[in-house]
Amino acid sequence: MSYTALAGRIAVVTGAASGMGAETARLLAAHGAHVALLARREDRLKELAAEITAAGGTALAVAVDVTDQASVDAGAARIHAELGRVDLVVNSAGVMLPNPVDDGRIDEWTRMIDTNVTGALRIIRAFTADLVAAAADGRTADLVDISSIGAHVTFPNYAVYGATKAALTHLSASLRSELGPRDVRVTNIEPGLTDTELGSHIDNAELGEAGQLGAMFDTIGSLAATDVADLVAYVATRPRHVNLRQMVILPTRQA
Numbered sequence: 227m228s229y230t231a232l233a234g235r236i237a238v239v240t241g242a243a244s245g246m247g248a249e250t251a252r253l254l255a256a257h258g259a260h261v262a263l264l265a266r267r268e269d270r271l272k273e274l275a276a277e278i279t280a281a282g283g284t285a286l287a288v289a290v291d292v293t294d295q296a297s298v299d300a301g302a303a304r305i306h307a308e309l310g311r312v313d314l315v316v317n318s319a320g321v322m323l324p325n326p327v328d329d330g331r332i333d334e335w336t337r338m339i340d341t342n343v344t345g346a347l348r349i350i351r352a353f354t355a356d357l358v359a360a361a362a363d364g365r366t367a368d369l370v371d372i373s374s375i376g377a378h379v380t381f382p383n384y385a386v387y388g389a390t391k392a393a394l395t396h397l398s399a400s401l402r403s404e405l406g407p408r409d410v411r412v413t414n415i416e417p418g419l420t421d422t423e424l425g426s427h428i429d430n431a432e433l434g435e436a437g438q439l440g441a442m443f444d445t446i447g448s449l450a451a452t453d454v455a456d457l458v459a460y461v462a463t464r465p466r467h468v469n470l471r472q473m474v475i476l477p478t479r480q481a
Contacts, residue, residue: 231463233258236312240292240349241319243270245422249455250316255283262305264290292319292345302352312353313360314462317346317371324383335386342390361409366466368411370458371398375418411469413461418476420449446479
């Protein structure tokens, strides 16, 4: 599909070192957006930026830890200096660490809350003024949050992860009441089972890629990260007066 309306837009994509974030950045840049790539792994970002540039696109690698306010502030300042005012923000950074709640993994709970919720809020805080100003100038302005089907479908051992994604889903809906009247679109996307690096972060063998999660992939199949990226590009290129508020994307076999 051609997404010519992306040409010239200034986009920020978090979680751009891999998975949905990286594929979203590739697709946006391929259709003419100038993309700031945000993640902690600077080496991965530089490789992706070089790939995009070699293909004729524009990309800026910005090493940012969304759990660190100073890091986000420094990244935002660099983006403003080198790319200008942002009109498309994609919150794709996330971490999924399932374990039984009675294991009491406060380390995992803190990491998920700091990344999936507070991290998204830090990015929103950093670029809301840009989005509002872009919309006031008559440009299309989008905030796209990547949540999860886990926001409202329960899975054993995923209680805290699901809670963080439910918070992001509700945050996105609530922000529409604040930003929509100022012509900033807010879209929440909830992917189902998707083939990304998230499974590799799980330290419980029974629940990880060799256990419960792997069995789900074998039984259901999965989305590719490119499928989610395609949906991000689609929602960001609708007519300016159209806001696709909530999008759920699942493998065909997932209930």
